[in-house]
Amino acid sequence: MPANKKMLVLPGDGIGPEVMKQVRRVVDWFDKRRAVHFDIKEGLVGGAAIDKLKTPLPDSVLADALATDAVLFGSVGGPQWDTGDFSMKPERAILGLRKELGLFANLRPAMVYEELADASTLKREVVSGLDILILRELTGGVYFGEPRGVTTLADGTKRGVDTQIYTTPEIERIGRVAFELARKRRNKVTSVEKANVMHTGVLWRETMTRLHGEYKDVELEHMYADNCAMQLVRRPKQFDVIVTDNLFGDMLSDLASMLTGSLGMLPSASLGAPDATGGRRALYEPIHGSAPDIAGKDLANPLAQLLSFAMLLRYSFDLKDDADLIEKAAKNVLKSGLRTADIMQPGATKVSTTQMGEALLKELDRLAA
Ligand code: IPM
Ligand code: MG
Numbered sequence: 001m002p003a004n005k006k007m008l009v010l011p012g013d014g015i016g017p018e019v020m021k022q023v024r025r026v027v028d029w030f031d032k033r034r035a036v037h038f039d040i041k042e043g044l045v046g047g048a049a050i051d052k053l054k055t056p057l058p059d060s061v062l063a064d065a066l067a068t069d070a071v072l073f074g075s076v077g078g079p080q081w082d083t084g085d086f087s088m089k090p091e092r093a094i095l096g097l098r099k100e101l102g103l104f105a106n107l108r109p110a111m112v113y114e115e116l117a118d119a120s121t122l123k124r125e126v127v128s129g130l131d132i133l134i135l136r137e138l139t140g141g142v143y144f145g146e147p148r149g150v151t152t153l154a155d156g157t158k159r160g161v162d163t164q165i166y167t168t169p170e171i172e173r174i175g176r177v178a179f180e181l182a183r184k185r186r187n188k189v190t191s192v193e194k195a196n197v198m199h200t201g202v203l204w205r206e207t208m209t210r211l212h213g214e215y216k217d218v219e220l221e222h223m224y225a226d227n228c229a230m231q232l233v234r235r236p237k238q239f240d241v242i243v244t245d246n247l248f249g250d251m252l253s254d255l256a257s258m259l260t261g262s263l264g265m266l267p268s269a270s271l272g273a274p275d276a277t278g279g280r281r282a283l284y285e286p287i288h289g290s291a292p293d294i295a296g297k298d299l300a301n302p303l304a305q306l307l308s309f310a311m312l313l314r315y316s317f318d319l320k321d322d323a324d325l326i327e328k329a330a331k332n333v334l335k336s337g338l339r340t341a342d343i344m345q346p347g348a349t350k351v352s353t354t355q356m357g358e359a360l361l362k363e364l365d366r367l368a369a
Contacts, residue, residue, distance in 0.1 A: 004039045005317055008068040010061065013047040013081075013090060014290025015300035015353075016074025022302040022357030023072070023309050026326070029364055036319055041068065045097075046076025046090035046290075056093040065097055065283075070316040072309060073097070073285035078292040094285070098138050101281045103270035104170070105177045106136040106249065107311075108287060110256040110266060115334040119261030119343050122233070127259050132239045133181060134256055136249025137174045138270055140166055141200070143246045166200045166245065171207040173273065178243035179215035185240050188219045192228045192244035192252070204245065225252070232256055253287065263288040264301030264342040267308035269315050282316045284308040294341075298352040301340040303330055306360065329363040 007027075011020040030036050043049075043061040050056050056076070065071050076090040083089065097103070112120065112130040120127045145163030152158050175191070182189045191208040193201035205222055212220045223231070225248040231238065232252065236259050244252060257266050266288070272281035286304030294300055307330060314323035338359050339348040351359065 004037045006067070006069040007038045007040050007312070008061075008064050008071045009040055009042045010045045010065075010071060010073045010093075011042070011048075012045050012074035012076040012093070012290065013078050014075055014292045014295040015288075016046075016076070016290055018296065018298065018353050019286070019300050019302040019305040020072075020074050022353060022360070023305050025357055025361060026306060026309065026364070029361055030322065033364075033368055034322055036313070036317070036322060045073075045093035047078050047081040049093065050081055050088060050090065056088065056090050057096040061093075062096070062100055065101060066281075069279070069282075070312050071097065071101075071283040072305075072312055073283050074305065075286065075288065075290040077290045078295075090290075095143065097283060098270060099144060101283065102139060102272040103281060103283055104137060104139045104273070105174060105271045106138040107181070107269045107271070108134040108136060108249075108253040108256070108266070109268075110134065110253070110260050112260045113265065113331065113334055115331075116261045116265070116343055116345075119345060120259055121261075122236075122259060127236065127261075130236055130259060131185075132236065132256060133185065133241045134249060134253045135174065135178050135181065135241055135243045136253060137166075137170065137243075137245050138249075139246075140170045141246035164198065164200050164245075164247075166203060168203065168207050171204050172211055174243060175208050175211045177271075178241050179211070179218050179220075182218045182241045183215075187217065188221070188240035190221050190223050190228070190239055190242045192223050192225050192242055192248055194225050194248075195222070196224060200245070208243075228252060229255055232259065257287050262301065262343045263304070264340065265303050265307070267304050267311050269308075269311045271315065280316075282312070284312040284315075298354055299341050300353050301342050302353050302356055302360075303340075306330060325364065325367060329360055329367055332363050332367075333359045 011017040112127045117124045117128045142162045142164040145165040150160045178189045193204040195201035195205040270283045274280045310323040310326040313319040338351045
């Protein structure tokens with residue numbers, strides 16, 4: 001018997017717990033019906049942890065995250081925890097996990113499900129068939145650079161500072177991931193920065209160009225970040241893999257996700273460097289946030305969280321068939337006309353979070369029969 005896989009589940013705040021509940025049902029289904037078994041731990045993060053334990057990322061949760069095979073993360077944040085103190089913001093939980101686990105490579109696929117092509121705010125012909133991957137550097141840049149902070153000057157005015165830093169090893173390791181992912185896709189990398197304005201951008205461009213020498217079979221193009229934002233709306237299908245820094249990646253991935261019609265559909269994976277045994281630290285989370293306005297109402301779309309679990313099976317455990325099965329079930333449920341409120345279309349059947357979870361389980365039963 002192969003050893004059980006270790007998974008740490010961190011539902012977080014807002015809609016996190018209710019979408020995670022549906023995913024737990026799918027995990028149970030896998031436990032019963034497939035060859036894959038999990039030892040699952042759950043933990044408190046974000047606002048939920050602040051309320052109970054006075055910190056967004058308890059030490060015990062961090063220790064569990066360092067000891068597990070893969071983390072399945074929900075979402076954190078909400079207006080009740082919006083304070084000026086950064087160390088007490090729920091967002092510290094996810095930023096701390098990314099940094100402490102060394103999760104430098106953030107894969108954010110944006111693909112259009114044919115059934116949802118009309119849910120995009122862009123014309124069907126612009127987005128139909130879209131399948132791009134934003135690869136965001138996740139542990140460097142202005143999110144973590146020092147110095148940072150707000151100081152009061154002698155005349156009583158204030159000064160805010162954030163620092164953008166990138167070193168060649170940081171750019172090279174994310175660049176390698178980009179080229180390697182492109183080889184498994186359509187062989188094109190667009191490297192995005194602001195080399196016309198920023199020193200980090202100049203270094204980014206130089207480093208990517210040099211690294212390209214090792215990946216001559218892949219096409220490399222450079223693009224300024226502002227132009228990339230424009231091109232993503234104008235002609236998104238020109239892209240395959242977009243590799244960029246932490247801040248540009250944050251913004252461009254929100255933009256790209258909306259091309260697809262619903263933020264509620266998109267998963268992401270954050271990966272560390274491979275270790276000696278070939279494994280790597282990893283965390284999987286939906287792209288959407290905690291959506292406090294609809295939390296607790298059984299309205300949220302559980303598919304992004306579910307597809308994040310599929311990515312976990314694929315990237316952490318190499319369980320391609322199981323991941324395919326979940327993705328197929330999700331597609332079929334959409335094909336059958338079921339929609340949560342965020343992706344509702346004329347003529348479709350509106351369902352709750354729980355009903356969507358149930359439909360998925362039924363479809364998994366049917367596919368596995
Ligand atoms: C994201 C989010 C986070 C980020 C927040 C919640 C800190 O927007 O994962 O894209 O800015 O990275
Ligand atoms: Mg973001």
